[in-house]
Amino acid sequence: MHLLPLMFGILLLPEASTLRCYECIPGASGTCTQTIKECPQGQQCTAKRVVTYTGGSKDDDENTKECAMAEECGEYSINYGFYQIIINNKCCTSELCNTQPAPEPSKSTPNGKQCYYCDERTCTNTVNCDGIEDYCFSVTGQSGTMKGCVSNQSCTAEDQSWTCCEGNFCNAASSFSASLVLLAAPLLSLLVISY
Known part of the structure; x- marks a missing residue:
């Protein structure tokens, strides 16, 4: 007897609506065609700007539009000493x-951290953290160790292999041998999380 009203209730429930957002992810040519995408339940629309610096000089500036989880929103930074995102x-x-592109992230001055x-050759180099980079980090993978400054949001978004700490030089130095290839894993992880 109670089964019939339950079935009608389920059938007549309004369907959960999804949010439609613009999507524009540049391809190899650097350009993209803007389309409309239905975001998965619980996601928001986003306009994202990723700026990279090598040796303090801007070397890439990419704009995208897509869907994102709420915890991905905001401004965050990772500073590898000679390379910063x-x-x-x-x-x-x-x-x-x-509809509008995200503003350029602020390239701040050193914050004292x-x-x-x-x-x-070594992990004893020191870097002055900028702006919102209020933590030190260390990540060790199969290829070696990377260290530097990071914003809180970047630290909490990364996987469990990242170790973050608050004090100056808390990401204790140790010697290590590596190459720029080591940047691939952390950068790929950041880009996967941010897309």
Whole structure:
């Protein structure tokens, strides 16, 4: 007897609506065609800007539009000493709201925090952290160790192989031998998380 009203209730429930957002992810040519995408339940629209610096000079600036989880929104940064990635992920929650590109992330001045970073010979180099980079990090993979400064949001977004700490030089130095190939895993991890 109670089964019939339950079945009608389930059948007549309004379908959960999904948010539609603009999507524009540049291909190899650097350009993209903007399309409309239905985001998975619980995601927001975002306009994202990723700026990379090598030796303090900007060397890449990429804009995308897509869907993102709320925890991916905001500005965050990873500083490997000689290489830095700053991301501004501007999110919104209304239909097709990500029309404008995200503003360029702020390249800030040193904030007084200092961490160790690694080069091809050692992990005893020191880097002055910028702006929102309020933690030191260390990540060790199959190829070796990387260290540097990181914002809190980047630290919590990374997988469990990342170790983050708050004090100056808390990512204790150790010697190591590596190459720029070591950047591939952390950078790929960041890009996968941010897309």
